[in-house]
Amino acid sequence: MDDARLPSDPEALLEVLRQYLDYLRGEVSTAVNALNNRLNAIADAARELSALELGADGARELERLRLEAERATTITHGLLHRLEGTTPGAIPRISRPDPVALAPPAHVLVVEDDPANRSVATRLLQRAGHLVTACEDGVEALEVLDMGGVDCVVCDVRMPLLSGQGLFEQVEEQLPEAAERFVFVTGDSSLPETRAFLERTGQPVIAKPYESAELLGAVSLVLERTRPAGSP
Numbered sequence: 001m002d003d004a005r006l007p008s009d010p011e012a013l014l015e016v017l018r019q020y021l022d023y024l025r026g027e028v029s030t031a032v033n034a035l036n037n038r039l040n041a042i043a044d045a046a047r048e049l050s051a052l053e054l055g056a057d058g059a060r061e062l063e064r065l066r067l068e069a070e071r072a073t074t075i076t077h078g079l080l081h082r083l084e085g086t087t088p089g090a091i092p093r094i095s096r097p098d099p100v101a102l103a104p105p106a107h108v109l110v111v112e113d114d115p116a117n118r119s120v121a122t123r124l125l126q127r128a129g130h131l132v133t134a135c136e137d138g139v140e141a142l143e144v145l146d147m148g149g150v151d152c153v154v155c156d157v158r159m160p161l162l163s164g165q166g167l168f169e170q171v172e173e174q175l176p177e178a179a180e181r182f183v184f185v186t187g188d189s190s191l192p193e194t195r196a197f198l199e200r201t202g203q204p205v206i207a208k209p210y211e212s213a214e215l216l217g218a219v220s221l222v223l224e225r226t227r228p229a230g231s232p
Contacts, residue, residue: 042069105131106151106223111141111167112185113159117208121154121185124212125219138162142170145178152222153178154215157186157194165197179203180226183218185210 042065108130112118115136122132133150135141139162144150157164164184172179182201187208188194198205204218 105129106219107131107133107149108219109141109144109150109153109155110134111136111138111153111155111159111164113137113156117156117185121215124215125154128216128219130219138164138167138170141167145171145175150178151181151227152219153182154219155182155184157184157198158188168201181222183215183222185215 108125110118110121110125110132112121112134113136118134118136122134125132133144135144137159138155141153141155142162145153155164155167162170164186168179168182171182179201180203182203184198184201184203184205185208186194186198186205204221206214206218
């Protein structure tokens with residue numbers, strides 16, 4: 001921050017400091033969230049490898065790596081929760097420890113530009129029995145939605161080319177029924193414009209990093225709302 005450009009009026013100075021703090025908080029949150037999701041991907045891969053025949057030494061080393069990754073995610077998860085806790089008016093987290101059991105497969109579209117985040121969400125939903133289509137940006141997602149057959153959209157807010165907000169607004173105009181199927185995932189809930197957009201949609205929101213039950217619960221909530229009674 002350039003001291004020579006700071007306003008002399010106390011109220012204006014206070015507002016500048018608030019904006020600067022929000023900016024820094026957002027940058028830290030983005031960096032820690034990226035680290036957290038990569039650690040989750042490492043731990044997830046280690047759990048899958050544990051079923052392979054690696055020998056006693058290999059199995060011990062794999063277990064050590066898994067435990068270290070999980071301990072590190074506990075630290076990053078806690079830090080992000082503390083960052084969220086300092087944000088006034090942050091979007092509340094969706095938390096449903098016991099997601100409603102719905103008969104799979106539901107077709108879930110995951111829209112996420114970060115490969116690690118996309119992989120973690122895809123694997124989690126597939127393990128829950130869902131059919132998953134994964135896209136790396138809103139432009140690709142819009143093409144999938146145009147073809148129909150999507151029951152739920154798990155969508156990041158901040159993406160290149162076409163953001164989650166841009167995608168949702170186009171869907172509202174072109175495919176209004178699909179707008180009711182969104183679950184938003186964000187690490188930017190500290191930004192006033194993001195909060196205002198998410199509150200306007202009325203759709204479930206989960207904040208990064210999230211527990212598996214939060215994502216599955218939010219998807220179940222959307223399916224409850226949008227699927228006709230008695231449908232599979």
